[in-house]
Amino acid sequence: MADNKHEAIYFIFGATGDLARRKLFPALYSLYVEGKLGERFAIVGLARRPRTDEQFRDDVKASIEEFCRYKPKEAEGWDAFVGHFTYQSLDTGNVEAFRQLKTHTERLEAAYDIPGNRLFYLALAPELFGSVSRNLREGGMLESTGWHRLVIEKPFGYDYPSAERLNEEIRQVFREDEVFRIDHYLGKEMVQNIEVIRLSNAFFEPLWNNNHIANVQITLAETVGVEERGAYYNKSGALRDMVQNHMLQMLTMIAMEPPSRLDPEDIRDEKVKVLRSVRVMETAGEIAENIVRGQYAEGSAKGKALKGYRQEDSVDPASGTETFFAARLFVDNFRWAGVPFYVRTGKRLPVKSTEIVIEFKNVPNNVLFAKKQDLQPNLLVIRVNPMEGIYIKFNAKKPGNDMTVQPVAMEFCQSCQVGLNTPEAYERLIFDAVRGDHTYFTRWDELAVAWKLIDPIAAAWRQEPEGLQFYPAGSWGPEKADRLLAREGYFWWPVNGQEEDNVIWVTASK
Numbered sequence: 001m002a003d004n005k006h007e008a009i010y011f012i013f014g015a016t017g018d019l020a021r022r023k024l025f026p027a028l029y030s031l032y033v034e035g036k037l038g039e040r041f042a043i044v045g046l047a048r049r050p051r052t053d054e055q056f057r058d059d060v061k062a063s064i065e066e067f068c069r070y071k072p073k074e075a076e077g078w079d080a081f082v083g084h085f086t087y088q089s090l091d092t093g094n095v096e097a098f099r100q101l102k103t104h105t106e107r108l109e110a111a112y113d114i115p116g117n118r119l120f121y122l123a124l125a126p127e128l129f130g131s132v133s134r135n136l137r138e139g140g141m142l143e144s145t146g147w148h149r150l151v152i153e154k155p156f157g158y159d160y161p162s163a164e165r166l167n168e169e170i171r172q173v174f175r176e177d178e179v180f181r182i183d184h185y186l187g188k189e190m191v192q193n194i195e196v197i198r199l200s201n202a203f204f205e206p207l208w209n210n211n212h213i214a215n216v217q218i219t220l221a222e223t224v225g226v227e228e229r230g231a232y233y234n235k236s237g238a239l240r241d242m243v244q245n246h247m248l249q250m251l252t253m254i255a256m257e258p259p260s261r262l263d264p265e266d267i268r269d270e271k272v273k274v275l276r277s278v279r280v281m282e283t284a285g286e287i288a289e290n291i292v293r294g295q296y297a298e299g300s301a302k303g304k305a306l307k308g309y310r311q312e313d314s315v316d317p318a319s320g321t322e323t324f325f326a327a328r329l330f331v332d333n334f335r336w337a338g339v340p341f342y343v344r345t346g347k348r349l350p351v352k353s354t355e356i357v358i359e360f361k362n363v364p365n366n367v368l369f370a371k372k373q374d375l376q377p378n379l380l381v382i383r384v385n386p387m388e389g390i391y392i393k394f395n396a397k398k399p400g401n402d403m404t405v406q407p408v409a410m411e412f413c414q415s416c417q418v419g420l421n422t423p424e425a426y427e428r429l430i431f432d433a434v435r436g437d438h439t440y441f442t443r444w445d446e447l448a449v450a451w452k453l454i455d456p457i458a459a460a461w462r463q464e465p466e467g468l469q470f471y472p473a474g475s476w477g478p479e480k481a482d483r484l485l486a487r488e489g490y491f492w493w494p495v496n497g498q499e500e501d502n503v504i505w506v507t508a509s510k
């Protein structure tokens, strides 16, 4: 890095928590190994429990050994890296602790010759965001001459009113351009690839509309259960944990118009326009017809018995929280009128896989074929996670004397090419925040519209709690989720890990 605009102190609030351990420390180490942090930086861990610098560095090392794609022993400079970490015990409500932090910070800036740039990463429960913002200001932490950036985690609020209050609290201290609201799905390689796939290919771009696309399917399936996260999850459920953010973000990336410039604000403007076009479902009838919610009950996977959600230790045994969500959505604009977007996400499903399927309309089954055959539709499948790649399915002649058509598939397996070394979402997003690039962060107006889509659904569910459907852990969720598509003659296409029997692979990168 040639200038000093990227040299900064990183303040990790919630440094003893799960997110810091599994994602943030490993991301910072990868950035360091790749030279993206430079040498003039410091990382300050903050949380209530006491830790010495040495203990904290041991925690960081353990986290990197377990979760980072670079291992400490493999790369040079480990000792130099970990020496950049210090820890201060701090309660977010205690302004005096922020004054002590200021003294500590100024010492670090002098020691590393850092020009006052400060990045505050709040890996904390959202109800603490307001007090941290206030105390950063009251404690004098925003008085340096460099830039100040606030990176905040999801969920941003619980509904529109709480999100708005939270936003107001933050905005009393930080300008919108200083706020980076993370949705880690936007940092994923294949989510960022959606626009490139769409817009740089002559065989996709002209077809990207309701004349040619029959439906879009977005699946975010997880094998994990809720386990010890019940305290958080019970209040959020799949609707707030996944749909309000990750699922809607993927939908907007598929549906948005090409921006007129590659400027973060132009891109985010286009995303907001899509969200504004998503049909709001308000009546109980519309919601019951188009949305399915489920909760996993006892079941099994790979021969192992699995608890139901209500039997998890951290969960209320009478909980009505949904762990599965499926919906049929519409984007009511010129490009997408009439095209159903089927989305589903759930915990304790049979495979871990996030995939987006674009199903194209069939060509007329014309005279070329001596006998009428049921043509299979062309598919473009974007594999987001954990496998990254693109898969297309089309029709070709079956070798032989007659015109029998068979589906064939071609795959670009990005994970096979790049292996495990594709950067983690958090690496990209932290680096973007340091560079001040907002493209893959959520703007307040995007969030506001997203909540306005979600709130009526949550309200309808509160009115009719009996609509929750139970599914065995290890299954694909309530059958009603299949019926959402079946009534239009569609079905969920198998995702990676579920085999398709009748497809011939014409390339074999598998």
Ligand SMILES: NC(=O)C1=CN([C@@H]2O[C@H](COP(=O)(O)OP(=O)(O)OC[C@H]3O[C@@H](n4cnc5c(N)ncnc54)[C@H](OP(=O)(O)O)[C@@H]3O)[C@@H](O)[C@H]2O)C=CC1
Binding pocket: 013, 014, 015, 016, 017, 018, 019, 020, 046, 047, 048, 049, 090, 091, 092, 093, 122, 123, 124, 125, 126, 128, 153, 154, 155
């Ligand atoms: N974990 C994950 O994979 C993901 C998490 N998130 C979001 O990230 C945020 C953090 O999640 P996660 O790490 O899982 O949560 P954890 O409960 O594991 O960690 C919370 C952290 O906050 C600290 N903390 C709590 N209260 C205070 C306080 N008053 N003052 C200072 N520190 C405090 C805790 O440390 P101590 O007890 O020592 O104070 C701990 O370090 C949440 O908003 C979550 O929704 C988002 C996506 C994924």
Ligand SMILES: O=C1O[C@H](COP(=O)(O)O)[C@@H](O)[C@H](O)[C@H]1O
Binding pocket: 222, 241, 354, 385
């Ligand atoms: O934000 C969240 O995402 C994870 C799933 O993320 P992925 O990158 O592993 O697909 C989910 O498990 C968690 O409940 C949610 O808070």
